[in-house]
Amino acid sequence: MNKTIFSLLGLFLLTCGAFFLEAQTREVITLKKGWKFNKGQHPNATKIDFNDAKWETVTVPHDWAIYGPFDKEVDKQTVAITQNGENIATEKTGRTGALPYIGEAWYRNTFSLENFDGSKKVLLLFEGAMSEPEIFLNGKKVGEWKYGYSYFYFDVSKYINDTSENTLAVKLTNVGKSSRWYPGAGLYRNVRLIVKDKESFEQWSTFITTPSITENEAKVNIKTKASGTDLKLVTKIFDVNGNEISSQETSTVINDEFEQNIKVNQPRLWSPETPHLYTAVLKLYKGNVLKDEIAQRFGIRTIDYSPKTGFSLNGETRKFKGVCLHHDLGPIGTAVNMSALRRQLKILKDMGCNAIRSAHNMPSFEQLELCDEMGFLFLAESFDEWKKPKVENGYNRFFDEYAEKDVVNLVRATRNHPSIVMWSSGNEVPDQWGSEGVKRAKWLQDIFHREDPTRPVTVGMDQVKAVMESGFGAIMDVPGLNYRVHLYEEAYERFPQGFLLGSETASTVSSRGIYKFPVEIASMKTYPDFQSSSYDLEYCSWSNLPDDDFVLQDDKPWVIGEFVWTGFDYLGEPTPYDEAWPSRSSYFGINDLAGLPKDRYYLYRSRWNTTDETLHMLPHWNWKGREGETTPVFVYTSYDSAELFLNGKSLGIQKKNNDSKQNRYRLMWMDVKYEPGTLKVVALDENGNPAAEKEIKTAGKPYQLVLDSDVKTIKANGEDLAFVTVSVVDKNGIPCPTATNQLNFKVKGNGTYRAACNGDATSLELFHLPTMKLFSGKLVVLVQSTEDAGDIELTVTGKGLKKGKLKLKSVN
Numbered sequence: 001m002n003k004t005i006f007s008l009l010g011l012f013l014l015t016c017g018a019f020f021l022e023a024q025t026r027e028v029i030t031l032k033k034g035w036k037f038n039k040g041q042h043p044n045a046t047k048i049d050f051n052d053a054k055w056e057t058v059t060v061p062h063d064w065a066i067y068g069p070f071d072k073e074v075d076k077q078t079v080a081i082t083q084n085g086e087n088i089a090t091e092k093t094g095r096t097g098a099l100p101y102i103g104e105a106w107y108r109n110t111f112s113l114e115n116f117d118g119s120k121k122v123l124l125l126f127e128g129a130m131s132e133p134e135i136f137l138n139g140k141k142v143g144e145w146k147y148g149y150s151y152f153y154f155d156v157s158k159y160i161n162d163t164s165e166n167t168l169a170v171k172l173t174n175v176g177k178s179s180r181w182y183p184g185a186g187l188y189r190n191v192r193l194i195v196k197d198k199e200s201f202e203q204w205s206t207f208i209t210t211p212s213i214t215e216n217e218a219k220v221n222i223k224t225k226a227s228g229t230d231l232k233l234v235t236k237i238f239d240v241n242g243n244e245i246s247s248q249e250t251s252t253v254i255n256d257e258f259e260q261n262i263k264v265n266q267p268r269l270w271s272p273e274t275p276h277l278y279t280a281v282l283k284l285y286k287g288n289v290l291k292d293e294i295a296q297r298f299g300i301r302t303i304d305y306s307p308k309t310g311f312s313l314n315g316e317t318r319k320f321k322g323v324c325l326h327h328d329l330g331p332i333g334t335a336v337n338m339s340a341l342r343r344q345l346k347i348l349k350d351m352g353c354n355a356i357r358s359a360h361n362m363p364s365f366e367q368l369e370l371c372d373e374m375g376f377l378f379l380a381e382s383f384d385e386w387k388k389p390k391v392e393n394g395y396n397r398f399f400d401e402y403a404e405k406d407v408v409n410l411v412r413a414t415r416n417h418p419s420i421v422m423w424s425s426g427n428e429v430p431d432q433w434g435s436e437g438v439k440r441a442k443w444l445q446d447i448f449h450r451e452d453p454t455r456p457v458t459v460g461m462d463q464v465k466a467v468m469e470s471g472f473g474a475i476m477d478v479p480g481l482n483y484r485v486h487l488y489e490e491a492y493e494r495f496p497q498g499f500l501l502g503s504e505t506a507s508t509v510s511s512r513g514i515y516k517f518p519v520e521i522a523s524m525k526t527y528p529d530f531q532s533s534s535y536d537l538e539y540c541s542w543s544n545l546p547d548d549d550f551v552l553q554d555d556k557p558w559v560i561g562e563f564v565w566t567g568f569d570y571l572g573e574p575t576p577y578d579e580a581w582p583s584r585s586s587y588f589g590i591n592d593l594a595g596l597p598k599d600r601y602y603l604y605r606s607r608w609n610t611t612d613e614t615l616h617m618l619p620h621w622n623w624k625g626r627e628g629e630t631t632p633v634f635v636y637t638s639y640d641s642a643e644l645f646l647n648g649k650s651l652g653i654q655k656k657n658n659d660s661k662q663n664r665y666r667l668m669w670m671d672v673k674y675e676p677g678t679l680k681v682v683a684l685d686e687n688g689n690p691a692a693e694k695e696i697k698t699a700g701k702p703y704q705l706v707l708d709s710d711v712k713t714i715k716a717n718g719e720d721l722a723f724v725t726v727s728v729v730d731k732n733g734i735p736c737p738t739a740t741n742q743l744n745f746k747v748k749g750n751g752t753y754r755a756a757c758n759g760d761a762t763s764l765e766l767f768h769l770p771t772m773k774l775f776s777g778k779l780v781v782l783v784q785s786t787e788d789a790g791d792i793e794l795t796v797t798g799k800g801l802k803k804g805k806l807k808l809k810s811v812n
């Protein structure tokens with residue numbers, strides 16, 4: 001049988017200690033293994049040969065396109081990207097990642113339901129399917145959906161044949177010109193069967209809010225719907241240690257809904273710093289018979305948006321120090337993976353980031369769970385397009401029929417996550433123009449309010465003049481501006497809300513470890529190697545530098561925060577090299593596609609991480625051939641001043657100042673003349689005394705490979721990943737920052753090689769093959785567990801280099 005079964009309550013019990021488990025009332029079966037997969041163009045889908053013996057066997061989550069090959073012709077678009085201010089159509093090659101996501105494909109799986117009988121109800125739930133899914137069960141069409149990012153489910157009870165074998169088939173269709181980035185392809189999120197009694201809780205009907213909170217007590221309001229008659233709801237609330245702290249029962253149903261208000265004494269509030277979570281276990285009884293039970297996690301916290309205090313959480317004003325993230329996970333594509341998501345969040349946490357925007361679509365459930373647990377505020381977005389197209393075959397095709405259903409599912413499925421503090425109904429939608437768009441904005445916002453009266457709604461607006469005129473901006477709960485820093489002041493004056501959000505900021509571009517000379521601020525700057533400079537002074541015609549946003553965040557109390565474009569590089573949208581093959585992934589990331597920090601990471605960290613010291617120096621110091629040439633040195637630091645030394649000689653003290661926006665946030669020595677050796681920075685405290693120091697040295701020839709894993713132990717579940725950073729050092733252990741050696745990877749024991757990535761946006765090497773070149777001296781190898789616990793060994797070799805070995809453990 002190809003499934004993973006758990007009861008929701010069982011899962012909860014596992015995580016929080018000992019409980020007494022009553023009879024199991026519902027099963028959640030995750031269809032992970034044994035999927036048969038077939039991609040191809042089937043002109044007449046009904047005639048497809050259903051003999052799947054020769055189909056590939058895959059596990060789900062699965063992204064069929066990430067295995068490549070990269071191909072210039074895939075989704076090649078001759079267009080003018082009007083959002084980017086272009087008027088003339090030109091050939092864009094890597095816009096959607098140049099990976100083969102277009103076409104039709106089928107997935108099939110079989111499952112048995114041991115305890116199924118007429119008293120049961122079976123739901124089939126998709127947490128995302130890219131895209132236009134059509135679902136068949138036992139040869140009959142169950143239903144279809146359109147948007148690849150939506151969660152949706154069908155009641156499939158009447159299609160279940162018998163208890164032994166049921167055949168599920170899913171057809172997916174991706175058309176070209178349907179996206180502005182790599183959308184991925186296939187069943188990239190989980191597929192689940194929920195088997196429960198006919199008299200049971202309705203899917204996604206439970207809504208837990210905390211409408212009143214004091215230091216001593218909190219009111220927890222629980223609403224839920226159930227099908228059936230003469231039912232009783234018994235709710236128990238557990239704290240994070242599994243202690244029962246409150247309970248209540250009720251038989252009153254009004255308009256099909258139960259409602260309870262339960263008191264929690266001395267509530268421990270949820271916040272990014274203290275992500276306390278509670279669990280409500282809801283049990284549904286008929287007489288003494290337990291009919292259904294669900295465990296729902298929630299947090300106790302207040303949010304408020306007001307002209308006086310901006311955004312406040314639990315009564316304290318704070319700014320969003322946020323990043324936008326697309327959903328792909330670099331080398332593993334869009335196939336959702338807990339360890340990859342967790343690693344991203346760990347990296348962002350260390351940077352001091354406190355918020356995520358799911359650009360420009362519904363986040364995965366996994367990402368929301370992690371944000372609840374690890375403490376991130378979440379801006380959950382829905383659409384990149386409404387009715388007016390940005391790309392020919394985008395969501396505009398479905399807007400009229402699906403927009404409401406998609407929003408309803410987004411909100412109902414995720415509204416119990418304490419991390420979500422705002423919804424977004426759209427990003428830079430062309431409907432910002434014209435009165436119809438104003439109505440659409442209002443219509444969508446009203447749907448969000450109807451489904452969730454506790455959170456405000458924003459739209460990322462880039463047509464700032466237009467939305468000031470039309471009233472579009474005035475109706476938003478939270479006016480979100482994408483870029484347009486020069487219009488913040490005017491928008492604040494004109495809009496009635498009394499505050500503004502930088503819903504999308506910066507879009508500065510850089511390539512990790514690459515530096516260009518002369519060092520100067522430039523827009524849409526390109527170079528023959530299709531890389532961008534890591535001096536962090538290059539941006540796009542519509543965007544700006546990080547420092548421009550910092551000034552607004554620091555000087556304008558009415559700016560409630562920012563979401564930087566983007567936290568990590570993503571596949572597709574290789575601006576400023578949209579027209580330059582082989583560029584196929586973005587340059588916007590604070591971290592590269594492999595998750596390795598670029599210099600910009602430390603610029604944000606120096607501001608955002610207020611508890612740890614930041615002292616980072618750039619560029620690297622291997623500039624053979626540039627001896628005597630001007631090679632500026634920048635320092636990103638939490639200190640206000642520092643002294644720089646080259647080979648022991650002082651190059652003077654720099655202090656942050658108001659001479660320019662850059663001078664305010666960076667320490668810059670613009671006239672350094674390169675000579676090989678040691679560059680040292682000494683940070684100074686308020687009294688001018690040395691407080692910390694850092695050195696970088698000119699490296700010799702690459703000599704030895706060094707491996708460093710983000711974790712030592714992974715779970716033996718066939719999905720968990722270790723991310724191993726591979727770098728090369730010289731004989732003295734000094735990192736070689738320009739090395740490009742070709743490396744090979746081997747994994748032995750109870751693990752497998754999953755993928756590698758070097759962060760080079762122009763690389764056409766395939767992620768899943770066990771060989772790759774270093775880029776700027778580094779790359780990352782992903783090692784995956786099997787289902788057997790034990791030892792794993794990764795060996796990395798390269799011609800003429802001392803090999804690197806790393807041992808990991810996988811445990812049950």
Ligand code: GAL
Nearest residue numbers: 427428482504507540543565
């Ligand atoms: C914004 C857009 C993003 C991305 C970004 C690149 O205008 O919302 O999706 O395209 O520009 O700078």
